[in-house]
Amino acid sequence: MNDGITVGRFAPTPSGYMHAGNILCALMAYLSAKSAGGKFIVRIEDLDKLRCPEPAARDILELLDFLGLKSDAEIIYQSDRSDAYIAAIDKIASVANVYECFCTRAELHAATAPRGEYGEVVYSGTCKNLSFKKKCEMRKTRRPCLRLEVPNETIAFVDGLQGEYRQNLAESCGDFILRRSDGVAAYQLAVVVDDGFQGVTEVVRGMDLISSTPRQIYIGKLLGLPQPRYMHIPLLKRANGDKLSKSAGDNVRNLLARHTPEELLGTLACAMGIIAEPRPSTAAELVKIYDKTKLRADNITVPENLIDDIL
Numbered sequence: 001m002n003d004g005i006t007v008g009r010f011a012p013t014p015s016g017y018m019h020a021g022n023i024l025c026a027l028m029a030y031l032s033a034k035s036a037g038g039k040f041i042v043r044i045e046d047l048d049k050l051r052c053p054e055p056a057a058r059d060i061l062e063l064l065d066f067l068g069l070k071s072d073a074e075i076i077y078q079s080d081r082s083d084a085y086i087a088a089i090d091k092i093a094s095v096a097n098v099y100e101c102f103c104t105r106a107e108l109h110a111a112t113a114p115r116g117e118y119g120e121v122v123y124s125g126t127c128k129n130l131s132f133k134k135k136c137e138m139r140k141t142r143r144p145c146l147r148l149e150v151p152n153e154t155i156a157f158v159d160g161l162q163g164e165y166r167q168n169l170a171e172s173c174g175d176f177i178l179r180r181s182d183g184v185a186a187y188q189l190a191v192v193v194d195d196g197f198q199g200v201t202e203v204v205r206g207m208d209l210i211s212s213t214p215r216q217i218y219i220g221k222l223l224g225l226p227q228p229r230y231m232h233i234p235l236l237k238r239a240n241g242d243k244l245s246k247s248a249g250d251n252v253r254n255l256l257a258r259h260t261p262e263e264l265l266g267t268l269a270c271a272m273g274i275i276a277e278p279r280p281s282t283a284a285e286l287v288k289i290y291d292k293t294k295l296r297a298d299n300i301t302v303p304e305n306l307i308d309d310i311l
């Protein structure tokens with residue numbers, strides 16, 4: 001339970017090495033929580049064990065420690081939490097329509113599939129009203145995922161950096177997946193269950209996840225969880241506009257072979273507008289001068305002094 005204290009978190013998926021953008025997220029989540037006198041916690045989102053090689057989580061935790069962005073709570077691993085996700089789906093199914101969907105990837109991505117505002121597939125509800133007989137038949141050859149029916153309703157929230165964000169779930173994604181056909185909980189569900197479980201009061205993460213937030217708010221409502229504050233921070237981009245990736249070339253370890261942790265943090269803090277010049281800084285120093293009103297909201301091109309190392 002939360003006793004009024006701010007709890008922020010960094011929730012990396014250990015599918016590869018961290019890049020400078022991941023560190024920026026961790027730093028911002030840390031600064032936002034710590035400057036409010038709160039706690040910063042780290043959660044490893046290794047739902048998809050096959051995509052998350054064992055050493056990657058260890059690598060992330062070691063790096064965070066090295067950078068002084070240490071978790072104030074024991075690390076939890078999503079791969080250990082499947083019972084909690086099953087219980088959450090049961091709870092959601094008691095207040096909303098959760099149904100089996102047998103559609104294949106190819107069927108979902110067919111050229112005729114409806115698309116949302118950004119070109120993403122909107123689930124058309126094909127399996128929503130399957131008869132009992134049809135479902136029994138389908139189960140013989142396909143393993144279903146579970147989808148949550150969404151209302152034709154706009155979900156709005158005020159992002160701490162991006163301002164108001166609105167999305168109509170039915171129009172932009174349609175009924176979405178809570179449990180994948182391989183039985184693993186979907187990211188959208190697990191993240192909400194765990195933020196609730198860990199008493200997270202603020203979610204600071206990259207802009208690429210802002211369009212997931214309305215789905216997460218909706219799940220949180222169905223589960224009766226308090227809604228955290230959200231702040232979506234700019235993505236770090238290369239000069240040509242590409243995002244950084246977790247491939248070896250963008251690996252933060254490469255950066256740290258040439259820069260001290262303080263140089264890296266100072267550079268990132270400067271890129272975000274927290275300090276005017278990129279001077280070496282510790283996380284603890286940055287907490288003292290962190291001022292949310294100075295933050296940049298738009299995308300950031302990788303700072304010049306890092307370019308040689310990450311391009």
Ligand code: GLU
Pocket residue numbers: 010011012013045191204205209
């Ligand atoms: N695990 C997600 C990722 O690494 C982030 C989840 C979140 O911050 O909500 O992209």
